[in-house]
Amino acid sequence: MASSSNQKLKLLYLMKILFERTDVQVPMTIAEIVESLAGYDIKAERKSLYSDMELLRQFGVDIEMQRGKTVGYYIAERQFELPELKLLVDAVQSCRFITKRKSEELIKKLSSLTSSQQAKQLRRQVFVADRAKTINETVYYSIDQIHHAIGEGKKIAFQYFDYDVKKKRVFRRRGELYLTTPVSLCWNNDNYYLIAYSAKYDDFTHYRVDRMSGVEVLDEDGDSFDMDKFNIAEHAKRAFGMYDGELVRARLAFDKSLVNVVLDHFGKDVLMLPSTDGWFEISVHVSISPVFLAWVFQFGDCAEIKEPDSLIVAMRELAEKSIRRYSAE
Numbered sequence: 001m002a003s004s005s006n007q008k009l010k011l012l013y014l015m016k017i018l019f020e021r022t023d024v025q026v027p028m029t030i031a032e033i034v035e036s037l038a039g040y041d042i043k044a045e046r047k048s049l050y051s052d053m054e055l056l057r058q059f060g061v062d063i064e065m066q067r068g069k070t071v072g073y074y075i076a077e078r079q080f081e082l083p084e085l086k087l088l089v090d091a092v093q094s095c096r097f098i099t100k101r102k103s104e105e106l107i108k109k110l111s112s113l114t115s116s117q118q119a120k121q122l123r124r125q126v127f128v129a130d131r132a133k134t135i136n137e138t139v140y141y142s143i144d145q146i147h148h149a150i151g152e153g154k155k156i157a158f159q160y161f162d163y164d165v166k167k168k169r170v171f172r173r174r175g176e177l178y179l180t181t182p183v184s185l186c187w188n189n190d191n192y193y194l195i196a197y198s199a200k201y202d203d204f205t206h207y208r209v210d211r212m213s214g215v216e217v218l219d220e221d222g223d224s225f226d227m228d229k230f231n232i233a234e235h236a237k238r239a240f241g242m243y244d245g246e247l248v249r250a251r252l253a254f255d256k257s258l259v260n261v262v263l264d265h266f267g268k269d270v271l272m273l274p275s276t277d278g279w280f281e282i283s284v285h286v287s288i289s290p291v292f293l294a295w296v297f298q299f300g301d302c303a304e305i306k307e308p309d310s311l312i313v314a315m316r317e318l319a320e321k322s323i324r325r326y327s328a329e
Contacts, residue, residue: 006041013040014052015061018075023115024064027072080113082121089122096190097139097210139192142215146194149182149217156182158215160207169213178207181222185209199223246288248308253281255302265295281306293318 017036022028028036030046037044044052053063053073062077080088092098092106111119142158149156157177161169180196183204187193192209202225254262256278262270272280286292293315296303305312 007043009040010037010042010044011052011055013037013042014044014049015056018056018061018063018073019078020116022072022074023118024066024074024076026115026117027066027074029070029072033073075115078114080110082114082118085110085114085118085122097192099139102140138213138215139210142209142212143185143192145215145217146182146185146209149222150184152217153222155179155218155220155222156215157218158207159213161211161213171213179218180205181225183225197223197225199225246310247285248288248311249283250286250308250311251281251283251306252296253279253304253306254299255279258299258302261299286311288314290318 014033014037017033018028021036030049033049034044034046057063062075063073064076066072066074088110089107092103092110095103098106107122111122114122146156148154157179159171159175160173160178161171164170180198182194182196184195185192186195186206193206194209194212195204195206197203198205253275259272259280262272262282266282266284270282270284272282275281288311296305296315297318305315
C-alpha cells in the first residue's frame with residue numbers, strides 16, 4: 001500500500017517523471033504515468049493526474065498533449081533546448097582547461113537537463129585537432145577561489161609551476177608563494193588566464209590558471225590601482241598569445257589569401273588597405289615576442305613585416321637561428 005508520506009510527494013514525482021522520461025518524440029500515456037508513479041510507491045488515479053498536470057501548468061511547466069492512436073503527455077519547452085545542450089557539450093569536450101574527468105562530470109549534469117532519450121544524443125565524442133586536455137584537476141577550485149577574491153577585493157596566494165619531460169610539476173621560485181591582486185579572468189587561445197595587478201611594478205601580469213596550485217584567498221585587501229589604466233581587451237592584445245614583449249606599432253603586409261586569418265586574429269575592425277599584386281596592409285599594435293614572430297613566420301612568403309625596424313630585426317634573428325639549427329654540418 002502506498003504510504004501517506006509518498007502520496008504528499010506525488011506532484012513532485014510526477015514532474016520528475018515527465019522531465020526525465022518525456023519529450024516531443026516520446027510522450028507518456030496516463031497508464032504509463034500511473035505505472036511509473038507506482039514505482040515510487042505512489043498510487044494515482046487518472047482523474048487526479050489531469051488535475052495534477054493542470055497544477056504543474058499553472059506553476060509554469062510546459063506540458064503538452066499529443067493525440068494519435070493513444071493520448072500522450074510530454075514536456076514541450078525546457079530551460080535548455082536540445083541544440084543548445086549539444087553546443088554546450090561540444091564546448092566542454094573541446095575545452096583544453098577542463099580535464100577529461102571533469103568534462104565527463106559536466107556532460108552528465110548537462111544530460112540531466114533533458115529527457116533520457118535525448119540525453120543519449122549528448123553522449124558523443126567531439127574530435128578537435130591538436131586539442132589536448134589539461135592534467136590539472138584543481139582548475140575548478142582555483143577558478144572559484146579567484147572569483148571569490150575578486151568579488152571580495154582580496155589578495156590571493158598560490159604556487160606556480162611548469163611540467164618537466166616526466167610530466168612532473170616543477171615549481172617556480174622553488175615553491176615560494178606568489179602574492180598578488182586578482183583583477184579578472186581571461187579565456188585566450190583555449191587557456192584560462194588570471195590577470196593580476198602588481199603593485200611592485202605598477203602594471204598588470206597574467207598566469208595560466210591550470211599552472212596555479214593551492215590557490216588561497218587571503219584576508220589582506222587587494223592593492224588599489226587606476227582602473228583607467230586597465231582594459232582587459234587591450235591587455236590581451238598587447239600580450240599576444242599571452243607572452244610579454246615590447247609593444248610596438250607594426251605595419252604588416254599579407255597576401256589576399258590570408259584575409260580570413262587576419263580578421264580572426266586582429267578582429268573585424270582592423271583596417272585593411274589594398275597594396276600591390278593582390279596584397280593588403282594593416283597597422284596594429286603587437287608585442288615583439290616569440291609567439292607573434294612565429295605566427296607571422298608560419299605564413300612564409302605570404303606575409304611580411306614592413307615596420308618597425310626592431311620587429312624586422314627580431315624576425316631576422318629568429319630566421320637565422322632556425323637556419324643554423326637545421327643547417328647541414
